[in-house]
Amino acid sequence: MKANKPGKRPTIGIFSSSSPISATVPVRYERGKQYLENKGFKVIDGSLYGKQDFYRSGTIRERADEFNQLLYNDEVDILMAAIGGSNSNSILPYIDYEYLKKHPKIIIGFSDTTALLLGIYAKTGLVTFYGPSLAASFGELSPFSDMTFEEFENIICKDVAIPYEYKMPAVWTDEFINWTTQDRSKEERKNEWLCINPGVCRGRLIGGNLHTMWGFFGTEYMPEIKDGDILLIEDTCKDAFTMEKLFSMLKLAGLFEKVGGIILGKHERFQDGGTGRRPYEILLEVLGETKVPLLAEFDCCHTLPMFTMPIGCQLELNAMEKRVVLLEKPLKLQSVSEI
Numbered sequence: 001m002k003a004n005k006p007g008k009r010p011t012i013g014i015f016s017s018s019s020p021i022s023a024t025v026p027v028r029y030e031r032g033k034q035y036l037e038n039k040g041f042k043v044i045d046g047s048l049y050g051k052q053d054f055y056r057s058g059t060i061r062e063r064a065d066e067f068n069q070l071l072y073n074d075e076v077d078i079l080m081a082a083i084g085g086s087n088s089n090s091i092l093p094y095i096d097y098e099y100l101k102k103h104p105k106i107i108i109g110f111s112d113t114t115a116l117l118l119g120i121y122a123k124t125g126l127v128t129f130y131g132p133s134l135a136a137s138f139g140e141l142s143p144f145s146d147m148t149f150e151e152f153e154n155i156i157c158k159d160v161a162i163p164y165e166y167k168m169p170a171v172w173t174d175e176f177i178n179w180t181t182q183d184r185s186k187e188e189r190k191n192e193w194l195c196i197n198p199g200v201c202r203g204r205l206i207g208g209n210l211h212t213m214w215g216f217f218g219t220e221y222m223p224e225i226k227d228g229d230i231l232l233i234e235d236t237c238k239d240a241f242t243m244e245k246l247f248s249m250l251k252l253a254g255l256f257e258k259v260g261g262i263i264l265g266k267h268e269r270f271q272d273g274g275t276g277r278r279p280y281e282i283l284l285e286v287l288g289e290t291k292v293p294l295l296a297e298f299d300c301c302h303t304l305p306m307f308t309m310p311i312g313c314q315l316e317l318n319a320m321e322k323r324v325v326l327l328e329k330p331l332k333l334q335s336v337s338e339i
Contacts, residue, residue: 001125003104005331006077006157011042013070013078014049014134016057018085018112021135023052028179029082032139039149043134046070046082056087064094067116071099078156081109081116081133089115089215097123106156106331109133111236111302114208119221121312127330129155130208130232130300131308140304141185144173147305155308155330163316164326166299166307168193174268174303186304192297196280198320199293201260202327205315207232210246217249225255230315234265234301240273240282247286261293261317263324265301293319 014033016022022029022045033043046066048057057063070076092115101124107117108129117128132138137148147169154160171188206223210233216222225231233250235243250256267279280296287294295317300307310330317324 002127002332003106004334010077011075012080013044013076014082015046015067016048016082017088020052020057021083022049025179028135028139032134035138060090064091068096078106081113083135084111088112092119092221100124111209114212122223127310127312144304152308166324193322194296195319196296197294200318202316203228203230203260210235228260230261231259232263236268236302239271247283256290263298264296265298266303268302295319
């Protein structure tokens, strides 16, 4: 199931399913909102805008209600996360999945929002989007906000030709600058994707933030991994022993024996614990004798810039040539009468 591609001047509703970023770092939130408004979008704040309940934006029910209210709002075309956090999984039992089945909308975010993206896909079959959030992505300064927006616009707003190839950005960054005081662009680093295991595969894209998956793995909200799926996984600010544990969770569940290929995103500020090992090296050890096409250092993750990737759509991965290609349109085109 796919939502409609939005018409001119789409409306974006912002939800805060975990962290209260609009209250804790309002300058970042407001900059992201202004950026999208300058691009022609109308942006509606969710009901938890400016609110904070210690580590979260509101109670479990309040966060679910905010999300559902944006679903019910006929003006809203796109539901975008304000940011991630740590406990979006808490609201999964309270999302109005039946309404979504009848009124599909574009839902986008990353990091902890993985819980909603995969949970909604599992319960409804609706294609969701692992992509930018308001504060983390569009609250950034140029050029990285512009690079992320270009890919967001291509996938969500434009009728790009299929097949659509995700082209490696020339530069990337994971430089840390305090969001409250940031007054300059982040440093640019030369980009390079890595072929770890060669091979070509086609399959359905499933995945997101691995640590977030741990919070609902094995439940009805985790989509069943099917033979030939392409698994996208990424994480942020973790250490080597945590990543070995998380990769091993996937192996013990038999996922690596099913997937046709793996796309491993860049790991923001990885802590190697003195090992000198990169996340892909840890993953290789966990994979053992299992050989599947594996492309590492991909740019759909916590680093900048960020691609917009449709969960549930068909991709082609050519690890040797370092090519990732979208094989189907992720949204339905509206007729003139519907716009």
